[in-house]
Amino acid sequence: MKKGAHTAELPAADPRVKLIAAKMKKEHYxxxxxxxxxxxxxxxxxxxxxxxLAYIAKMLKxxxxxxxxxVTFYHFFSLKSKGEHTCLVCTGTACYVKGAKAILDELEKxxxxxxxxxxxxxxxxxxxxxxxxxxxxxxxxxxDEEVLGKVLPxxxxxxxxxxLEAV
Amino acid sequence: MTRHELHALIHGEKARVAExxxxxxxxxxxxxxxxSSGSEEVLKKLQQEIAARGLQNEVEIIPTGCMGPxxxxxxxxxxxxxxxxxxxxxxxxxQVVESQLIKKExxxxxxxxxxxxxKPFTDxxxxxxxxxxxxxxxxxxxxxxxxxxxxxxxxxxYKALDKVLFEMTPEEVIAEVKQSRIRGRxxxxxxxxxxWETVYKYVSPQKYVICNGDExxxxxxxxxxxxxxxxxxxxxxxxxxGYAIGASKGxxxxxxxxxxxxxxxxxxxxxxxxxxxxxxxxxxxxxxFDIEVRIGAGAFVCGEETALIASIEGKRGTPSPRPPYPAxxxxxxxxxxxxxxxxxxxxAPIILQGGEWYSDIGTPKSAGTKVFALAGKIKYSGLIxxxxxxxxxxxxxxxxxxxxGDAEFKAAQTGGPSGGxxxxxxxxVKLDYESLTALGSIMGSGGLIVMDTNSDMVDVARxxxxxxxxxxxxxxxxxxVGTKMMHDILQKICDNEASVLDVERLEELAIYVKEASxxxxxxxxxxxxxxxxxxxxxxxxxxxxxxxxxx
Numbered sequence: 001m002k003k004g005a006h007t008a009e010l011p012a013a014d015p016r017v018k019l020i021a022a023k024m025k026k027e028h029y030x031x032x033x034x035x036x037x038x039x040x041x042x043x044x045x046x047x048x049x050x051x052x053l054a055y056i057a058k059m060l061k062x063x064x065x066x067x068x069x070x071v072t073f074y075h076f077f078s079l080k081s082k083g084e085h086t087c088l089v090c091t092g093t094a095c096y097v098k099g100a101k102a103i104l105d106e107l108e109k110x111x112x113x114x115x116x117x118x119x120x121x122x123x124x125x126x127x128x129x130x131x132x133x134x135x136x137x138x139x140x141x142x143x144d145e146e147v148l149g150k151v152l153p154x155x156x157x158x159x160x161x162x163x164l165e166a167v
Numbered sequence: 168m169t170r171h172e173l174h175a176l177i178h179g180e181k182a183r184v185a186e187x188x189x190x191x192x193x194x195x196x197x198x199x200x201x202x203s204s205g206s207e208e209v210l211k212k213l214q215q216e217i218a219a220r221g222l223q224n225e226v227e228i229i230p231t232g233c234m235g236p237x238x239x240x241x242x243x244x245x246x247x248x249x250x251x252x253x254x255x256x257x258x259x260x261x262q263v264v265e266s267q268l269i270k271k272e273x274x275x276x277x278x279x280x281x282x283x284x285x286k287p288f289t290d291x292x293x294x295x296x297x298x299x300x301x302x303x304x305x306x307x308x309x310x311x312x313x314x315x316x317x318x319x320x321x322x323x324x325y326k327a328l329d330k331v332l333f334e335m336t337p338e339e340v341i342a343e344v345k346q347s348r349i350r351g352r353x354x355x356x357x358x359x360x361x362x363w364e365t366v367y368k369y370v371s372p373q374k375y376v377i378c379n380g381d382e383x384x385x386x387x388x389x390x391x392x393x394x395x396x397x398x399x400x401x402x403x404x405x406x407x408x409g410y411a412i413g414a415s416k417g418x419x420x421x422x423x424x425x426x427x428x429x430x431x432x433x434x435x436x437x438x439x440x441x442x443x444x445x446x447x448x449x450x451x452x453x454x455x456f457d458i459e460v461r462i463g464a465g466a467f468v469c470g471e472e473t474a475l476i477a478s479i480e481g482k483r484g485t486p487s488p489r490p491p492y493p494a495x496x497x498x499x500x501x502x503x504x505x506x507x508x509x510x511x512x513x514x515a516p517i518i519l520q521g522g523e524w525y526s527d528i529g530t531p532k533s534a535g536t537k538v539f540a541l542a543g544k545i546k547y548s549g550l551i552x553x554x555x556x557x558x559x560x561x562x563x564x565x566x567x568x569x570x571x572g573d574a575e576f577k578a579a580q581t582g583g584p585s586g587g588x589x590x591x592x593x594x595x596v597k598l599d600y601e602s603l604t605a606l607g608s609i610m611g612s613g614g615l616i617v618m619d620t621n622s623d624m625v626d627v628a629r630x631x632x633x634x635x636x637x638x639x640x641x642x643x644x645x646x647x648v649g650t651k652m653m654h655d656i657l658q659k660i661c662d663n664e665a666s667v668l669d670v671e672r673l674e675e676l677a678i679y680v681k682e683a684s685x686x687x688x689x690x691x692x693x694x695x696x697x698x699x700x701x702x703x704x705x706x707x708x709x710x711x712x713x714x715x716x717x718x
Contacts, residue, residue: 034481039423039462066482073483073640074464076423092385093580093616094542096630130467130634132424133388135542135614136200136237136549147203150238 010055016044020052024059031060034070038077047078075130083118083125085163087143087156092131094138099152103141104128106153111160123164168443169451170333176442177320184321189227191268192246193217194310198233198395199388199427200549205256206241212257213243216264226268229318232396234309236296237549239279244291246310251279251291283546283568296547299566301528303536304352304512305552308396313431316438319399325444327515328403331410332452335518340411341367344514346522348534353379353470353507354582354611355687356533356600362504365494366412369502374414376405377498377505379475380421380428383467384583385634387614389538390508392550394421394428397512398435402445402458404511407518409456412504417458418479423465433460467584467638471686472497472505474640485642486686507612509538529555533599537610541567543617544574553598560594563617574619578702582611584631584638585691587698588624607698609691624703625710628696629657635692646689649680653696665711674700 010017023040027033037060041052048071057067071077087107091100107113107126118125134140137149143159168176195201195210210230217226234242239253243263250273252263259277266274278287280294288294302308312318319325331340345360366374378401382390393401405417419436421429436458439445447455461479468474469484476498478484497503513535517525526534533555539562542548546568553562559579563569570576578588581598587608589596596602600610618627636650656673659665677693684690700707 032479032481035464035478036462036481039464070481070483073485074466076463076465093583093614093630094386094548096385097543097616097618097622097627129424130383130465130638131385131387133382133391134200134203134237135386135388135540135616136240137203138542138548140203147199149200149203 010051016041017055019044020056021059024056029060031062034060034062034067035074038067038071042077047081050079081118081122081125082127084123085144085160086125086127087141087160088127088129088132089115089156090132090134090138090140090142091128092133092135092138094135095131095140098138100139103139103151103153103156106157110157124160170329173325173329173442173444173450176317180317180321187224187227189225191226193226193228194231194234194244194246195228196232196234196240196242196244196309197230197313198237198309198392199425200233200237201240201242202427204240204254208257209241209243209255209260212260213264216261220264220268222268229312230314231310232308232313233305233392233550235300235549235551236279236547239547239549242279244309249290249292252277253279253281280547280568295565296551296568299553299557299561300551301536301554302552303516303525303528304393304509304538305396305550306516307400308392311397313396313398314434316399316435316442316444319397323515323519324399325403327518328406328410328444329450331407331518332450332454337367337411337413340407340518343518343522344411347517347525348522349510349513349517349525350533350600351507352509352513352537352612354585354609356610359506359510362494362506363408363411365492366414366502366504369495371502373416373499373501374412375498375501375503376408376412376414376417377475377479377503378405378417378419378508378511379470379472379505380419380425380508381463381470381475382422382425382508382612383470383638384585384612384614386540386542386580386583386616387612388540389550389613391422391425391428393508393512393538394425394432398428398432399439400512400515401432401508402435402439404506404514405458406445406449406456407514408504408506408511410454412502414504415455415457417456418461418498419458420461420463420469420475420479422463424463429460429462436460466640467634468640468686468688471688474686475505476503483640485640486688488685509613530597530599530601532601533610537598537613539598539613539615541615541617543580544571544619545569545617546571555599556597558595558597559589562598562615563594567617570617570619574621576617577620577622578618578624580608580616580618580627580695581614582609582691582694583614584634585609585687585694586611586614587694588618588627588702590702607694607701609694623661624699624706625657626661628699629654629661631695632657632692635688639688639692643683643685643689645680645683646685646692649676649684649689650692652676653680653693657696660707660710663710666714666716667708667711668715670700670707670711
């Protein structure tokens with residue numbers, strides 16, 4: 001963790017901080033509730049900023065290194081912003097067999113993004129998932145919260161563009 | 168709530184349903200697949216349509232869990248006739264209602280499987296897709312409203328828990344499960360009854376039951392469907408397990424990628440607590456049991472039991488050497504029973520119908536039924552449950568409707584990244600633990616992906632190796648380094664830059680990794696590679712030079 005990150009103060013009035021504080025209280029500040037608390041923090045912020053991790057470590061009485069190592073272990077947690085809009089391409093076996101790679105190639109070609117990358121303006125992020133369990137609809141892509149089943153690369157791009165233009 | 172009150176409640180529910188006299192029930196599939204296809208809008212539209220026609224006193228509309236053929240969705244089912252419709256949308260739902268409810272005749276052009284049968288069956292259960300199936304773990308899934316405890320009670324809900332608490336000792340429950348010969352449905356196939364007995368025998372003031380719902384295999388969505396379609400069945404199974412082994416606390420560990428499953432199981436827990444079916448002194452007895460949900464954070468290795476326990480404790484999900492097994496020293500060092508979702512969902516039917524009934528299904532060594540998630544280049548992908556010993560041919564061609572379009576069957580992949588491929592020459596293999604292992608694949612958790620002649624088997628092996636490499640937790644060297652080395656060689660072969668020596672090196676590495684890894688992830692990571700080498704060696708040979716020099 002960056003030097004000094006643990007000293008950063010979070011604004012207590014921030015509704016996101018309040019959410020995390022409420023969750024920790026509900027879990028009685030038990031150290032084993034760390035992953036649950038991280039889920040709350042990530043859904044509040046969209047990712048896990050370092051000062052937030054330091055705050056959680058302090059409140060749960062855990063070494064910051066323990067918190068950091070847990071965050072970096074799990075795919076679900078991210079230390080950087082995932083982008084305002086996200087395009088999650090499922091790369092499970094069924095989707096892989098049915099053309100997930102063509103979708104990823106198209107996204108790379110048009111937006112210059114590999115999986116895990118975000119555009120410089122933070123508008124769009126591309127991610128992959130191991131399997132979202134919608135194998136009957138392969139290949140599947142999730143744009144923001146919306147699942148697109150049996151999609152072709154063109155339809156994914158169309159969807160993303162409509163999201164980007166809507167802002 | 169006491170036992171007496173529960174019976175009164177069920178009686179009251181039955182009376183209420185009878186009194187309402189609703190003749191018809193329309194079920195709209197709200198499993199993850201159908202929701203993605205737009206079934207929630209269909210449900211709303213249907214409600215408006217029924218209200219507009221003034222039929223709300225005659226027809227009840229319910230959302231249900233997965234009905235099976237996911238790629239035909241959104242699916243709508245008319246009960247009690249079991250007439251089913253496919254690809255229903257907000258426009259054609261009007262025609263369906265008009266035809267089915269007003270004209271009283273089915274609308275053939277939208278009926279399920281109308282595109283493949285000469286005449287679709289009015290009772291969908293007559294169709295080979297359903298007729299060949301036998302539902303135990305998935306029983307009532309697709310008929311029952313997963314968000315209503317009252318409705319679950321009408322489907323013999325919590326009857327098994329009632330029976331266990333008042334008529335059976337823990338020893339008798341374990342004996343019943345042992346007699347059923349059910350084996351763990353998570354993949355390894357360890358006898359469930361034996362596992363229960365082992366945990367039961369350890370004396371400890373605190374024991375735990377964990378439900379492993381970290382369904383990580385890509386291409387598998389069996390557990391998801393049980394969690395979404397009938398969450399109370401799982402809670403009931405966990406409570407029975409808790410009673411049998413003497414545990415008062417359970418954890419349901421669910422993948423974070425399954426938000427709907429998490430929502431429904433949390434709702435079910437809340438409902439069950441409210442009625443006193445979970446919590447202290449269940450049904451007025453001495454038995455107390457409560458369940459908490461733990462949400463996974465996306466790590467495949469957490470399906471391994473010791474890693475899962477570490478994750479529940481809020482740590483990095485790395486496995487630990489066994490022994491001690493979780494049965495002796497598991498969660499927080501206490502005796503812990505870990506069972507898969509599908510296993511636990513099968514417990515209530517086993518208690519109600521008896522272990523002997525269950526053990527008569529299937530083959531002598533693999534009793535009961537297995538849920539499979541069919542996907543890939545198959546006509547009807549979706550969720551099915553068949554007796555053990557059903558052949559692959561029956562599953563793919565009779566139930567799954569054969570290949571998509573004019574694709575030609577090449578192989579079926581079972582067991583995900585820990586499993587292997589079954590080539591066309593073995594289409595008549597029986598799907599049970601022993602037969603699949605003999606072919607170099609495994610039963611696994613139940614993902615079954617059908618591939619056609621366009622699939623490059625070396626690339627498939629590379630895909631799974633990449634998966635294992637990414638998901639290796641890094642704790643032990645054979646898995647951390649071995650999967651990377653094997654992946655690099657496979658990549659080299661795919662790029663046509665390898666020689667025959669590389670293939671030999673690959674085989675050697677596979678054995679090392681398999682034998683020396685700490686947990687099941689590394690231990691089974693070479694399986695897809697070894698299995699494709701065994702059945703599709705010519706595809707490797709075509710890609711490598713025969714020069715016995717390193718290129």
